[in-house]
Structures are given as structure tokens and as C-alpha cells.
Amino acid sequence: MIAAVTTDAFLERAPVLLRDAVTGFLPEPWHTLVNALIAIALILGIFGTLFAFITLAERKILGRVQNRPGPNRAPIPFLNVRFFGLSQPFADGVKALTKEDVVPRDADHVLHYLAPVALLAFSILTFAVIPYGKHLVPVELDAAVLYFFAAGAATELAVFMAGWGSRNKYSLLAAMRALAQLISYELPLLLSWVPVVLIAGTLSTTAIVEAQAGWKFGFIPHWHVFTPWGFAGFVIFMVAALAESNRSPFDTPEAESELIAGHLTEYSGFKYALFFMAEYFGMLALSGMAITLFLGGWRAPLPFLEFIPSYVWFGGKLIVMILGFIWIRATFPRLRIDQLTRFAWKFLVPLTLINLGNAAFWSLTFHWTGPLQIVRWAVGIVLVIGPFVVMGRKLSAGVAPRTYRYA
Amino acid sequence: MSPLQLCLLFSSALFCIGLIGALARSNTILVLLGIELMLNAANINFIAFWRFSPSPSPATGVLFVIFSIAVAAAEAAVGLALVIAVYRHQKNIRLQEAARLKG
Amino acid sequence: MNAVLIAIALVTLGAAAVAMTLRNLIHSALLLIASWAGVAAFYLWAGAEFVAFAEVLVYVGAVSMVVLFAVLLTRRSRDDLTVASDSARRAFSGFITGGAVCGVLFGAVIASPMGVMSSPTPTVTVRQIGTQLMGTHAASLLIVGVILTVALLGAIVIASADRKDNSEDTP
Known part of the structure; x- marks a missing residue:
């Protein structure tokens, strides 16, 4: 975290001021260490709570979408008041903690134990470089985006360890499926943000947010998502992020009807809860990165709303993204594994490569003005829509349009 | 002992572990991994000399390591593809038995 | 500063050495990944951030997967993974050669005059x-x-x- 500039509004500086007030009592050499510890504790606390209530929101929203109430019976302890079942996550936590931790006799005990720990540790590491507010960047790195995806790369390893360590055929099969999916979607995920780096000219998250400052016509923010290449990149990033975090409709590794619970089959109790937590942390981190790269980070969407502190905007965007994830889960059916990999390799990867060329064109024509500006936009939009239509038609050749006669 | 010497000792030790692994094991995958270790040891040297050179010319060592990592990735892919091809021919991957030139 | 370097070096070398002696191929591969992560930590220590992240992305993320897939694809049954122990002669000659190279390199490094350079990172x-x-x-x-x-x-x-x-x- 950086020192607050005094020109900002009080609310904007409040978190940093509060932190400085706490560390002010300590001798000087302790400041860096204590500041880092406070940042870690805050991130764990906030995202842990967020995780708890997202699970509840997910179950409730899924329930509503499927025309049932969802969990609403967990009471507040000792009071016997139900209050919408808001204490459900804590009941779940107690249940997970008190469950017996079953480890198969022939399992590879070390790997079986290490898998959830490694997964959670690396998904927490990714939180370090996301700018949560104007003055709230836990670690300033020159190559922050690269760091983010390097830390995320270790999830594949954890999935492998879980599948292999359980000594269960279904676990191993599912782990192989999951790896095939993760590797396939790693490529569009990594390629989809390259245009942002190309345009912003930096890998630092703070500078990328900085590059999205300003307004067009006084009210349209300069977010990357409001450019042709940025829109395409954002959509591809979100599709790949869905797949990377094993969310429906890309949750084939955990398809209950085919593979029991995938690589989590042999996990129970707290280790299962750790996997669950890591999955949600991964989703939150990827959403945060998407916000930083494409949605203007902590910036307000309209000029007159800038009085609201930046971290509130970041939190609001994050919650909207998560609700979008839940909505998608409730809406789309699961893909088959071959459709899933074909979609990544034959559709998303070529699209990201074309999008990269599109961004290069955009960056070369930044000085075009007047009517040339319209040409610039037209070419950009055609370069997004054209390949999408052509390749989409090729991808669904022979299977679409499907007619349902008795539906 | 200066830090540079420590770095060089570290890299030589890593190189020798890779060399011993590549020479003493007969499983092809382990031999390949030993070679990867040796490549990494070389990269450590590049970074160490870049870090402790009297006048670090901008980023030459870093660039060398980036190229080296890229080539090492290509080498790993081709090597392991060869291992799979050998396995398909003779149903095991012991080095001594991969002596026939004609499959 | 040297203490951090020595700690990184010990972890990396230990992981690599144990990986090269284990008989279970999966464990070997995973330990080697740990040693690659150690090398990345060394790059971080030396101030080469970009290379460290690239190393993690390429080795821990990609090469490791290729290796693990290769291990799983080249076995006939689950218990085929523990490699038969190698012949003593081969191991012995390997150790002799490796030890000789190690001795030469160590001698050269220690003998060569390297002034204490306190250049900033x-x-x-x-x-x-x-x-x-x-x-x-x-x-x-x-x-x-x-x-x-x-x-x-x-x-x-x-x-x-x-x-x-x-x-x-x-x-």
C-alpha cells in the first residue's frame, strides 16, 4: 500500500489513515512488516466472509431460479430466529470441521494432504496484486499481471495431486479431464489480456487502471471494455475464466452424473471445504483481474459518481461479476468434454489471435481523428464480429440449428 | 565468500545433480529431467553474472534466460514426445533397451 | 542476504537430489517441480522478477504437466510406476563422473579471484x-x-x- 495523497477525499484515504494510526505506535522498522500483516489479515478476512456469503447467495439464487426457496432454515444460535437462513454458511463450516476426515488406505498420503493446501495457498497468492482501491494495492509489482497468472498456474498441479493421490479410478480420470480443460483454456485466458498490455504498454496493474482514466464525451469512461478489441477480450476472458474456475457450464471435471465428484471424490470434511474455498477464491481473483484489466478497476462508471470511494466501486463491480457467474450457472447446460476442448482450440484461440491483431490496429491508429475515427471504429467492430460469425458457423456446422419437435 | 561465488557454487551443485541423474538413472523421463536441471543451472549462472557484474549492461543476462527458458520448453516437449514414441514401439522406456535403430 | 540465498539453495538442491534418487516417478516429478520453484525464488532474490514469473509459468505450469502426462502415458499398470533399481555399475560410474565434474567446478569457482562487489541490485x-x-x-x-x-x-x-x-x- 502506498501513502495517501492528501488531496483526496477523506473517505478515499480512510483505510490508509486507519492503518497508519494503528502502526503509528510501533517503532519505525516494524512499519513495513506490520503493514503487510494488516493487508494479509484484511484480505483473508474480507474474502473469507465474502466466500461464506457467496455460497449462501449462490444456493439461494439457484433455488429461486429453479422455483424453490433455497436454504432458509438455519437459525441464529440460541435465539431461534430464522432471519432468511443467513447463518447457513457458519452451520456449513461447523459441519465441515466436525466431519470425519476419511483418507483411503492405499492413498498417497502426502499428496492427498498437500493438494488442498497447495491449491488454497496459491489461490490466496493471486490476491496480492489486485488494486482494490486508489491507495489499496497490497503489492506493487512491475510484472503484476504475469505474477497473477504464474500463481494461478499452480492450480493444475494441485488438481493432479488430488486425482493421483486419492488412488481412485474416477479421481484420476476426472483429474485428467480437468487438466485437459485447464490447459486448453489457459491459452485463451492468457492471450485475451495481451491486447490490454499492448494498448496500456505495461504489465503493472496500477498502471493498467491508470490507463483507463478519463471520459469520452464527458460521460463514457475510457474502460477497455468499451472498445471493440476490449469487448471481445473481456468476453473471451470471462468464458476462459469460467472454465478455469471449473464453473458450470464447464464443470465436466466434477460432473456428478458421470464421475461422482471428480478429483474430489475421496475428500471429505475440512479438506473438501478447502477445495471448495479455493474454487471460490479463484473465481473472485479472476473476477478482480477482469475488473482491473477491462472494467476500469476501481474507477467510477460516471463522472458525477466519483465522490463514492474507489474501494466501494471495486466491491460493487466484484459482486455484480459474481452474480453474473451464478446466473450463468443457473442458465446453461453442461458441455460435453469433446465440445469443450473443441470450443477452446478451434474457436477461442483463433478469436484471441485475431483480437490481438485488432488491438495492434487500434494502437497504430490512435492519432486518427474526425471521420477517420469512424473508420477506425468500423474496422475494429468488423474485425470482432466477422471472425465470430464465420468461425461460429463452422464450429456448429452439422449440429445447428437444432429443432426440438416434442419439446 | 562473496555472494557471486555462492551463486556459482549453487549452480554448479545443481548442474552436477542433474548430470548424475542423467548418467546414473536408466529411465528416459528421469534422464530428460536431469537435462532440464542442468539447463536451469546454466540459467542461474546467467542471472548471477548479470546481478553481480560491475556495470550491469541493461538486461542482457535476463534476455538470455528468457530465450533459454523458451528453448528448454521446446526441448521438453520434443523429448517427452520421443519418450512416448519409444514407449509405443517397445512397451517400456528403459534407455538400454532403446538401442535398435529400426522400429 | 547470504542467509536467504543459502536457504533457497539448500531447498532447491535438496529437492533436486531427492528427486533424482526416488524410485516413484510421480514423486520425482513433483519434487523436481519444487526445485524449479526454488530456482524461481533465486531469480526473485536476484531481482529478476520477470524471469522468475516466466520460470514459474513455463516450468511449474507447463513443463510439469507435459512431464506428468508423459509419466502417466508410459506405464502399463498402476504399480508400474516404481522404476526398477538401476544397475550398481551404472550408478557408480555416474557418481564418479558427476563427482569429478563437481570437484572441477567447485575448485574453479573457489580458486578464481572474485572481488566483493557491492553493486546495487x-x-x-x-x-x-x-x-x-x-x-x-x-x-x-x-x-x-x-x-x-x-x-x-x-x-x-x-x-x-x-x-x-x-x-x-x-x-
Whole structure:
């Protein structure tokens, strides 16, 4: 975290001021260490709570979408008041903690134990470089985006360890499926943000947010998502992020009807809860990165709303993204594994490569003005829509349009 | 002992572990991994000399390591593809038995 | 500063040494990944951030997966993974050669005069790396790109099964 500039509004500086007030009592050499510890504790606390209530929101929203109430019976302890079942996550936590931790006799005990720990540790590491507010960047790195995806790369390893360590055929099969999916979607995920780096000219998250400052016509923010290449990149990033975090409709590794619970089959109790937590942390981190790269980070969407502190905007965007994830889960059916990999390799990867060329064109024509500006936009939009239509038609050749006669 | 010497000792030790692994094991995958270790040891040297050179010319060592990592990735892919091809021919991957030139 | 370096070196070397002696291939591969992560930690220590993250992304993320897949694809049954122990002669000659090389390298490093240079950590920004890659080293960058493409195509051609062999592979 950086020192607050005094020109900002009080609310904007409040978190940093509060932190400085706490560390002010300590001798000087302790400041860096204590500041880092406070940042870690805050991130764990906030995202842990967020995780708890997202699970509840997910179950409730899924329930509503499927025309049932969802969990609403967990009471507040000792009071016997139900209050919408808001204490459900804590009941779940107690249940997970008190469950017996079953480890198969022939399992590879070390790997079986290490898998959830490694997964959670690396998904927490990714939180370090996301700018949560104007003055709230836990670690300033020159190559922050690269760091983010390097830390995320270790999830594949954890999935492998879980599948292999359980000594269960279904676990191993599912782990192989999951790896095939993760590797396939790693490529569009990594390629989809390259245009942002190309345009912003930096890998630092703070500078990328900085590059999205300003307004067009006084009210349209300069977010990357409001450019042709940025829109395409954002959509591809979100599709790949869905797949990377094993969310429906890309949750084939955990398809209950085919593979029991995938690589989590042999996990129970707290280790299962750790996997669950890591999955949600991964989703939150990827959403945060998407916000930083494409949605203007902590910036307000309209000029007159800038009085609201930046971290509130970041939190609001994050919650909207998560609700979008839940909505998608409730809406789309699961893909088959071959459709899933074909979609990544034959559709998303070529699209990201074309999008990269599109961004290069955009960056070369930044000085075009007047009517040339319209040409610039037209070419950009055609370069997004054209390949999408052509390749989409090729991808669904022979299977679409499907007619349902008795539906 | 200066830090540079420590770095060089570290890299030589890593190189020798890779060399011993590549020479003493007969499983092809382990031999390949030993070679990867040796490549990494070389990269450590590049970074160490870049870090402790009297006048670090901008980023030459870093660039060398980036190229080296890229080539090492290509080498790993081709090597392991060869291992799979050998396995398909003779149903095991012991080095001594991969002596026939004609499959 | 030296203490951190020694700790990193000990972890890396320990992981690598144990990996090279284990008989379970999966454990070997995972320990080697740990040792690659140690090398990345060394890069971080030396101030080469970009290279450290690239190392993690390439080795821990990609090469590890290729290795693990290769291990799983080249075994007949689950218990086939523990490699038969190697012949003593081979191990002995390997140790002799490796030890000799180690002795020579260590002797050379210790004997050569290296003044204590207290130069500050050279900083290299991603922007500098980018301009150099695209400027001075543009030709090498292109060549590396071609090598990677050709190598991956070659790997696919080598590893993909011949069509007529398919009947043999089905159980």
C-alpha cells in the first residue's frame, strides 16, 4: 500500500489513515512488516466472509431460479430466529470441521494432504496484486499481471495431486479431464489480456487502471471494455475464466452424473471445504483481474459518481461479476468434454489471435481523428464480429440449428 | 565468500545433480529431467553474472534466460514426445533397451 | 542476504537430489517441480522478477504437466510406476563422473579471484525487456518463435499414433 495523497477525499484515504494510526505506535522498522500483516489479515478476512456469503447467495439464487426457496432454515444460535437462513454458511463450516476426515488406505498420503493446501495457498497468492482501491494495492509489482497468472498456474498441479493421490479410478480420470480443460483454456485466458498490455504498454496493474482514466464525451469512461478489441477480450476472458474456475457450464471435471465428484471424490470434511474455498477464491481473483484489466478497476462508471470511494466501486463491480457467474450457472447446460476442448482450440484461440491483431490496429491508429475515427471504429467492430460469425458457423456446422419437435 | 561465488557454487551443485541423474538413472523421463536441471543451472549462472557484474549492461543476462527458458520448453516437449514414441514401439522406456535403430 | 540465498539453495538442491534418487516417478516429478520453484525464488532474490514469473509459468505450469502426462502415458499398470533399481555399475560410474565434474567446478569457482562487489541490485523494468526484445534482439525473438512452433509441431507428429496402429492399442 502506498501513502495517501492528501488531496483526496477523506473517505478515499480512510483505510490508509486507519492503518497508519494503528502502526503509528510501533517503532519505525516494524512499519513495513506490520503493514503487510494488516493487508494479509484484511484480505483473508474480507474474502473469507465474502466466500461464506457467496455460497449462501449462490444456493439461494439457484433455488429461486429453479422455483424453490433455497436454504432458509438455519437459525441464529440460541435465539431461534430464522432471519432468511443467513447463518447457513457458519452451520456449513461447523459441519465441515466436525466431519470425519476419511483418507483411503492405499492413498498417497502426502499428496492427498498437500493438494488442498497447495491449491488454497496459491489461490490466496493471486490476491496480492489486485488494486482494490486508489491507495489499496497490497503489492506493487512491475510484472503484476504475469505474477497473477504464474500463481494461478499452480492450480493444475494441485488438481493432479488430488486425482493421483486419492488412488481412485474416477479421481484420476476426472483429474485428467480437468487438466485437459485447464490447459486448453489457459491459452485463451492468457492471450485475451495481451491486447490490454499492448494498448496500456505495461504489465503493472496500477498502471493498467491508470490507463483507463478519463471520459469520452464527458460521460463514457475510457474502460477497455468499451472498445471493440476490449469487448471481445473481456468476453473471451470471462468464458476462459469460467472454465478455469471449473464453473458450470464447464464443470465436466466434477460432473456428478458421470464421475461422482471428480478429483474430489475421496475428500471429505475440512479438506473438501478447502477445495471448495479455493474454487471460490479463484473465481473472485479472476473476477478482480477482469475488473482491473477491462472494467476500469476501481474507477467510477460516471463522472458525477466519483465522490463514492474507489474501494466501494471495486466491491460493487466484484459482486455484480459474481452474480453474473451464478446466473450463468443457473442458465446453461453442461458441455460435453469433446465440445469443450473443441470450443477452446478451434474457436477461442483463433478469436484471441485475431483480437490481438485488432488491438495492434487500434494502437497504430490512435492519432486518427474526425471521420477517420469512424473508420477506425468500423474496422475494429468488423474485425470482432466477422471472425465470430464465420468461425461460429463452422464450429456448429452439422449440429445447428437444432429443432426440438416434442419439446 | 562473496555472494557471486555462492551463486556459482549453487549452480554448479545443481548442474552436477542433474548430470548424475542423467548418467546414473536408466529411465528416459528421469534422464530428460536431469537435462532440464542442468539447463536451469546454466540459467542461474546467467542471472548471477548479470546481478553481480560491475556495470550491469541493461538486461542482457535476463534476455538470455528468457530465450533459454523458451528453448528448454521446446526441448521438453520434443523429448517427452520421443519418450512416448519409444514407449509405443517397445512397451517400456528403459534407455538400454532403446538401442535398435529400426522400429 | 547470504542467509536467504543459502536457504533457497539448500531447498532447491535438496529437492533436486531427492528427486533424482526416488524410485516413484510421480514423486520425482513433483519434487523436481519444487526445485524449479526454488530456482524461481533465486531469480526473485536476484531481482529478476520477470524471469522468475516466466520460470514459474513455463516450468511449474507447463513443463510439469507435459512431464506428468508423459509419466502417466508410459506405464502399463498402476504399480508400474516404481522404476526398477538401476544397475550398481551404472550408478557408480555416474557418481564418479558427476563427482569429478563437481570437484572441477567447485575448485574453479573457489580458486578464481572474485572481488566483493557491492553493486546495487540492477533494476530492469518490463518495459526495458520489451524494447530490447523487440529492438536489439528482434531476430533472436523471431528465431525462438520459429523454433517453438516447429518443435511443438514435431512433438505432435512424433507422439500422435499412426492410424494403422490403432487396432494394436485397443485392449
